[in-house]
Amino acid sequence: MSSFLAFTVFGLVSGAAYAIAASGLVLTYSTTRVFNIAHGALGMLLSFVFWDFSVRQGMPTPLALALVLLVVAPAIGWFLQRFVARGLGDAPVSVSLVVTVAILVATLGLAQQVWPPEARSVQPFFAGTSYEIFGFFITAHQVLTIVLSLVVAIGLYALLNRTRIGTAMRASVDNPELLKLFGGQPERVAALSWAIGTSLAALAGVLLVSTIGLDYYALLLLVINAFAAAILGRLKNLPLTFVGAMSLGLITSYASGYLPTEGLLNSVRNVVPALFLFAVIVAMPQAQLRIGQVKGIVSAPLPSPFKALGWSGALLLGVMLLASGMSEANLLLVGTAATYAIVMLSMVLLTGYGGHVSLAQITFVGVGALAYVKVDQPNLLGVLMAGLVAAGVGALVALPVIRLTGLYLALATLAFAVIMDKMIFQADFAFGFNGSLNAERLSILTFQVETTGAYVWVMALFFVVMGLGLLVVRAGPLGRMLVALRDSPAACGTLGLDQRWFRVGLFAVSAGMAGVAGALYAGLRGTVGAAEFQFFGSFTLLLLAVVFGVTSVTGAALGGIGLMMLPVLQADYPGIAGLFFVVIAVGAILLARDPNGLANQLFRLGNMLDRRYGTRVRERIPVLPVPGGSLGGMRELARAEHDANAQADHTLDTVGLGGAPGPDGTDGRKETAGVQ
Template sequence: MTSFLAFTFFGLFSGAAYAIAASGLVLTYTTTRVFNIAHGALGMVLSFVFWDFSVRQGMPLWLALFLVLFVVAPAVGWFIQRFVTRGLGEGPVSVSLVVTVGLLVGCIGLATQIWPPEPRSIQPFFPGVNIEMFGIFVTAHQLITIALSGVVAVGLYVLLNRTRIGTAMRASVDNPELLKLFGGKPEQVAALSWAIGTSLAALAGVLLVSTVGLDYYALTLLVVNAYAAAMLGKLKSLPMTFLGAMVLGLTTSYASGYLPTEGVLNSVRNVVPALFLFVVIVAMPQAQLRIGQVKGIVSAPQPSLFKALGWGGALLLGVAFLATAMGESKLLLLGTAATYAMVMLSLVLLTGYGGHVSLAQFTFAGVGALAYVKLDQPNLVGLLLSALIAAGVGALVALPVIRLTGLYLALSTLAFGVIMEKMIFQADFAFGFNGTLDAQRLSVLGVSIDSSAAYVWVMSLFFVLMGLFLLWLRRGTLGRMLIALRDSPAACGTLGLDARWFRVGLFGLSAGMAGLAGALYAGLRGSVGAAEFQFFNSLPLLLLAVVFGVTSVTGAALGGIGLMLLPVFQSSSPSMAGLIFAVIGFGAVALGRDPNGLANQVFKLGRLLDRRFGSSIRARIPVLPAPGEAQRRVREEAEANAGAAPSLAGVGLHADPADDQYSDGSHDIPLRSDPRQEVPADAAPRG
């Protein structure tokens, strides 16, 4: 009984902290329609600020807490709303998700750059003060956390439902233009919401940091718990959000205390929040079609088939040339870039064409790699089966949430990625006790591709084939349906188009492409492990796909190279590793509204150069006549000259296609296009 009470109080403490974080998340979403994926990352950064003020700067604890909660956090929230998320609620959900994911990655990079990794700790409030209740000791810090969660819940409920500013907050979402007519200021209301929400994220981080520790990723990913609690409240009900947080905290505490420490159930202890999130999403009611004006994304221009084949051939020639001049380590990097590029092609289909966001695309690549190794068929059949298994898993992920769209689909992939990493990839039956498995190189028609140079070229060939497939798909009927469903699902619904099974097929095909890339990657490396397919790796993958252009094959190729170079730059300049990460994250924030990315700028530069220098260059290139063209021109010229020199026929002259002249063996007679032109005397017929 004593242990049960101890786990209960610890669960209430954890749930109270989750409730505070989830309340801030619900507040920002309710008032601005922007789901802040970076909510936990903001709490993490502000927890480091609190440590810096209280420990490194030596400020009194109460002063450091006041500055963080009432000065720094509100300023950060105002800045984010003013310069990052302003107007995102009116656009596609995929854009707001990408921008906030970029903010998350940028915050982690910024924290690691300002506060490099080293042991740090923060003491709880009133350390050493314990209160005995029902035979167990409860710390003052835990009681303060539980009390603050109740104060926050009641305060936010009163703010939103009983005050004029709360009414303005809700009205700023429903109809901001009407709010302006009544003298309201929607932008100021939204900024106030983000200031309060960021302060609540900071408070949750400060309350949890004494238990979790100052860890960049642990504090950031704890927000998954807040997502689950917020989803139970349907992102609008604060009482249900508070209840969901408490239930989640208790469930997590009981699971850690009573589940066995061995076997499959041991891994369940680490994924309770993700399972809770997935179950809540599956139980969500049917999502309503979003109506309003169509805000389509202007996609990158589609090249013609001739251009696509030409650029694909040029890429294969370039890879063949580079592969012959590279060492083994450089070839592995080049093959890794091809893997990343193929996974990004799956995002081009899913996000660029379909408008859906996957936060676990690298997990599908891991499924393909694991299937390739377990099947033990290093040939085209095994490669195809691996892709089909990954496609089936992707369809299964989308199937439970077939009634939902946008945000819920993205969060379901997030929960899936966490579950796969903790329960499957880290289990002994997956990648073994050591966490790695050996893989064999691919063989084609019985011929094993043992050379790394040849294998990298084959991977590039698969990238080209996948790119051509996407371009073919985009030009066809399915491609037009994808774009229509992305830009206006409501309009497609009124036309009778059922997008639910179409969405499942899209997720399956995208996952299959990622699984194919993972299988090829396993053959390239010779051994693969669970660490290479961590859930968090999918976030920079998504961001670089957006930065370089998630709507084009060119963007995927450039993004694959960029993601491959990221660890190279970080290892060459360890002191700048966090800064590079921050640049990628905040770069995605800047370019998130333009999914065509840097590839679109390359296209614009190419068109500019073509207008400036293209005509002069083409004029200098000799054009070879088509087969039979010279003979046709000879006949036409001869018929035109028939009126001026009718006796030319039958005198033994022959056509010389090389210079388009008649010759009788002794004289060269230029062709005449004007029959009135005089024929020279020495060209008169003889006899």
């Protein structure tokens, strides 16, 4: 009986902290329509600030707590709303997800930079004070946590439903223009919501830090628990959110106390919040179609077949030349870059073309690597089977939430990634007792690819073939359908398009591409382990894809190189390792509304150079005979392509769709539903 009471009290205390964090998340979303994935990360950062004030600076605990909750946290929330999240409520869900993921990564990098890893501890409030209830002792800190959760829940409910400022908060979401007519200021109201939400995240982190310790990732994972409770309350119902948080705390505590300590059920302890989140998402009602004006997004131009084949050949030739003179260690880095580039190709299809965000792409890479090793077919068949297994897993993730889109779909992939990372990949039947497995390099038509240089070239060939396949899809009717679904789901629904199964297929193909990358990576490294496929890697993958361009094959190639260089730079410059995360996050925030990223700047530079020097270069290309006996050759082909592109640009400029920069400084070449 005493153990049950102990687990109950611990569950209530944990649930109370989850309720505080989830309440702040609900407040932010219900008043600004921005789902802040970085909510838990902000709580982590401010917990470190509290430790710095109270322990390192020696401030009295009440003063340190007051400074964190009433000064630092509100200032951070105001800054984020004013300069980072402003206007995100009206942006596509994919944009708001990218921006908040960027805030999460920046927060983690900043915490690691300011407070390098070392042993730290925070004493609970009123340490040494406890009360006896039915023979069980409950500490004053635990009582305070439960009381504060009730105060927060009641206070927020009263704020939103019984005060003028709460009415203004809700009105700022429903009709900000009408609020302005009545003298309201929607931006100030949104800033207040972010300030209060960030303070609540800080309070939850400070209350939990004495229990779970000052650990970057343990505190960051608090967000999973807050997500689950907030989703149960449908992101607007505070009482139901409170009930969900308390229920989750009790379930987690009982699972920790009563589940077996061996076997698969033992790992369930670590994924109860993720399982709870996934179950709640599956139970969500049908998502409504997004309606309104059909709006295109500025998109990178498609290259002509001549250019695509030319650049593909140049890439393969360049990799061949590099492979002939590189050391083994550098070749492994190039192969890793090719792996990431293929994974980013899967994101070009899913996010760039389809408009969906997955937070589990690295997990699908791990599924492909594991399948390749377990199938034990080091050949093209093994790679194909690994891709099919990953595609099947991707479809299984999308099937339970087939009715949902946007935010809920992304959160379902996050929950799946956490489950796979903490439960499946860590199990003995997956990567073994030692956490790693050996893999053989593939053979192609009885030809064994033995040298690392040859294997890296084969990986580049896979990237080229898959990239060309994506370009063919994008230029065809299937690609136009993807763009139409991305830009106007309601219009596609009225035309009878079955979007749900189309979305499942899209997720499956994207996951299959990531699985192929995982199989190739396993053959490259020779040994793969669970630590290489942790779910957090999907965050940096998403951000770098956006920075370099998630709508183009060129952006995927550049993003693969950038992601490969990240740990190299952090190892070479350990003193500023955390700042690299901050730089990537800032780049993603700046480019989130332009998914073409840095690749599009290269396209513009190439077009400028072509206009200035292209004619002279083409004139110097020798005339070569072509099949059929007629003269023409490369110069004529290049000139014909240049003339055709110029005529197309002139036509687009005439109708106002291309070429010249638009009023916002962008390219101006846009896509609308079914129109390129």
